[in-house]
Amino acid sequence: MESSLSGLLPPSMLIDIPEIDVQHEEIFRRIETLKLSSFGSAPTSLDEFDSLINYLEWHFTSEERLALLRGVPFAEHARVHEENLQMLRKALRGVRDGSRDVHSFLRFMEYWFERHINEEDKPFAASLHAPQS
Numbered sequence: 001m002e003s004s005l006s007g008l009l010p011p012s013m014l015i016d017i018p019e020i021d022v023q024h025e026e027i028f029r030r031i032e033t034l035k036l037s038s039f040g041s042a043p044t045s046l047d048e049f050d051s052l053i054n055y056l057e058w059h060f061t062s063e064e065r066l067a068l069l070r071g072v073p074f075a076e077h078a079r080v081h082e083e084n085l086q087m088l089r090k091a092l093r094g095v096r097d098g099s100r101d102v103h104s105f106l107r108f109m110e111y112w113f114e115r116h117i118n119e120e121d122k123p124f125a126a127s128l129h130a131p132q133s
C-alpha cells in the first residue's frame with residue numbers, strides 16, 4: 001500500500017489527495033529512474049517504459065474510482081485520460097520504430113505529466129474537496 005511521500009514531488013504539485021499525490025510521486029520517480037538508466041546509451045529494453053505507461057493507466061483508474069465514490073462528474077476527465085494514454089503509447093511506438101529517441105520521449109512524458117497535474121488534476125482535486133451537495 002502506497003502511503004507516504006519521499007519529497008521527490010515539488011510541494012507546488014501536491015493536490016492534497018494523499019493516494020493520488022503518492023502515485024504522482026511514483027510516476028516522477030520512474031521517469032527519473034528511466035532518465036538515469038538511459039543516460040549515455042539507449043536502454044536494452046523498453047519494458048520499464050511500458051511498465052510506466054501501464055502504471056499511469058492504473059493511476060487514471062484510481063482517479064476515476066475516487067470521482068465515482070464522491071459523485072464527481074468525470075466523463076470529460078476520463079476522455080482526456082484515454083487521449084493521453086493513446087498519445088503516450090504512440091510516442092513510445094515512435095521509440096520502438098526509431099522515429100523518436102528515448103530522451104525525447106522522456107522529456108515529452110515529463111512535460112506532459114506536469115501539465116496533467118496542473119491542468120487536469122488540480123481542478124479535479126478542487127471538485128473532490130468541494131462540499132458535496
Ligand SMILES: [Fe+2]
Nearest residue numbers: 063116117121
Ligand atoms: Fe493524475
